[in-house]
Amino acid sequence: MAQATAYAETSSPAKPRDITILGSTGSIGCSTLDLIERNAADYNVIALTGNDNVSLLAEQALKFGAQVAVVADNARYDDLKLALSGSGVEAAAGPEALVEAAARPSDWTMAAIMGSAGLLPTLEAVRRGRHVALANKECLVTAGDIFMAEVSSSGTCLLPVDSEHSACFQAINSEASDNIEKITLTASGGPFREWSVEQIAAATPEDALKHPTWSMGAKLTIDSATLMNKGLELIEAYYLFPVDAAQLDVVIHPQSIIHCLVEYSDGSVLAQMSSPDMRTPIAYSLAWPRRMWAPTERLDLARIGMLTFETPDLDRFPALRLAREALEADNGITTVLNAANEVAVDRFLAREIGLPGIPSLVSETINAVLRDGFKQPGSLDEVFALDTHSRELAHSLLPRISAA
Numbered sequence: 001m002a003q004a005t006a007y008a009e010t011s012s013p014a015k016p017r018d019i020t021i022l023g024s025t026g027s028i029g030c031s032t033l034d035l036i037e038r039n040a041a042d043y044n045v046i047a048l049t050g051n052d053n054v055s056l057l058a059e060q061a062l063k064f065g066a067q068v069a070v071v072a073d074n075a076r077y078d079d080l081k082l083a084l085s086g087s088g089v090e091a092a093a094g095p096e097a098l099v100e101a102a103a104r105p106s107d108w109t110m111a112a113i114m115g116s117a118g119l120l121p122t123l124e125a126v127r128r129g130r131h132v133a134l135a136n137k138e139c140l141v142t143a144g145d146i147f148m149a150e151v152s153s154s155g156t157c158l159l160p161v162d163s164e165h166s167a168c169f170q171a172i173n174s175e176a177s178d179n180i181e182k183i184t185l186t187a188s189g190g191p192f193r194e195w196s197v198e199q200i201a202a203a204t205p206e207d208a209l210k211h212p213t214w215s216m217g218a219k220l221t222i223d224s225a226t227l228m229n230k231g232l233e234l235i236e237a238y239y240l241f242p243v244d245a246a247q248l249d250v251v252i253h254p255q256s257i258i259h260c261l262v263e264y265s266d267g268s269v270l271a272q273m274s275s276p277d278m279r280t281p282i283a284y285s286l287a288w289p290r291r292m293w294a295p296t297e298r299l300d301l302a303r304i305g306m307l308t309f310e311t312p313d314l315d316r317f318p319a320l321r322l323a324r325e326a327l328e329a330d331n332g333i334t335t336v337l338n339a340a341n342e343v344a345v346d347r348f349l350a351r352e353i354g355l356p357g358i359p360s361l362v363s364e365t366i367n368a369v370l371r372d373g374f375k376q377p378g379s380l381d382e383v384f385a386l387d388t389h390s391r392e393l394a395h396s397l398l399p400r401i402s403a404a
Contacts, residue, residue, distance in 0.1 A: 018046050026112055033060060039292060132151075140236045160236075161278075163281050165237060208225040250320065252309065318363075336365060
């Protein structure tokens with residue numbers, strides 16, 4: 001991926017950047033628009049997309065003067081069209097419209113549609129050879145080789161938005177890859193960091209949604225509670241940065257102040273630090289290669305007093321182990337992992353399975369796919385076929401998991 005120059009300009013861009021936000025109604029999209037509003041002279045909003053929150057999507061489109069607003073749910077098209085009536089903002093709906101929005105000319109695209117649903121629109125933005133801020137880790141978890149090949153062939157500048165990967169991007173800068181010995185991603189440990197196995201087994205969706213440091217959407221918050229999110233981030237880091245799987249590690253850091261550590265061949269370790277606010281990495285990608293002011297809490301290390309670190313407990317949080325094993329398998333298993341996890345999280349939130357049922361369903365689905373003797377997907381169509389097959393298997397295995 002393209003790396004920042006050592007000394008980037010800090011002034012405002014010469015002309016306003018045209019901006020597309022895929023997933024504007026989610027937490028990442030809302031934070032992006034918050035930054036744009038505070039720096040309105042530097043940005044023009046071209047296209048906004050949302051899942052099914054029509055009222056918020058319409059409000060955003062009207063406020064920022066977007067050319068088009070797209071709702072993913074076809075059934076909400078009439079509602080969106082009515083909300084935008086007479087405004088001059090074009091209304092559209094459905095998966096194809098999401099891809100068309102991503103194809104509109106713009107300078108910078110925020111790819112923040114969560115899950116595998118974000119793959120096709122994000123790929124379309126990548127193919128346009130623009131700056132793409134990647135907040136959808138599933139693009140790489142599901143189709144990493146294919147996705148990165150598109151990035152390379154299009155000349156797209158891919159800017160990581162996850163706090164850990166943005167931190168790593170900043171710490172690596174233009175360093176030669178053979179100088180990097182290790183990349184360590186930090187994890188808060190989630191709401192169950194100090195819970196016993198028995199307590200975790202009894203956890204409710206309400207318990208799991210109480211993240212101690214970050215404000216995120218429901219799916220991402222549940223992934224953080226199981227540490228699956230950190231496993232997915234390991235896979236993402238493997239594709240983003242010039243390291244092998246063995247050079248990637250995770251450490252629990254409950255204060256969420258240090259977001260990534262990069263260790264070099266001379267023993268130096270560079271760490272990026274900031275308050276746990278997603279507007280910091282979003283601002284870095286939005287203004288890159290410059291920096292912009294962001295209304296985030298400034299660090300007061302004397303007040304914080306202590307930063308602590310722990311080794312992840314894979315007995316209590318087996319999802320992290322499953323993700324690492326899927327990465328090391330290197331044969332499409334990460335596609336299966338992601339699909340089964342999306343099914344499992346959805347069913348946990350619906351109270352059909354308990355929290356331990358999430359890694360159990362993922363593991364059972366991976367084993368079932370391996371018994372089928374599948375081959376590594378070599379095309380996007382094969383990725384989608386494997387994704388669909390894995391979801392069907394996961395649903396078929398649900399009765400066994402819920403009865404356990």
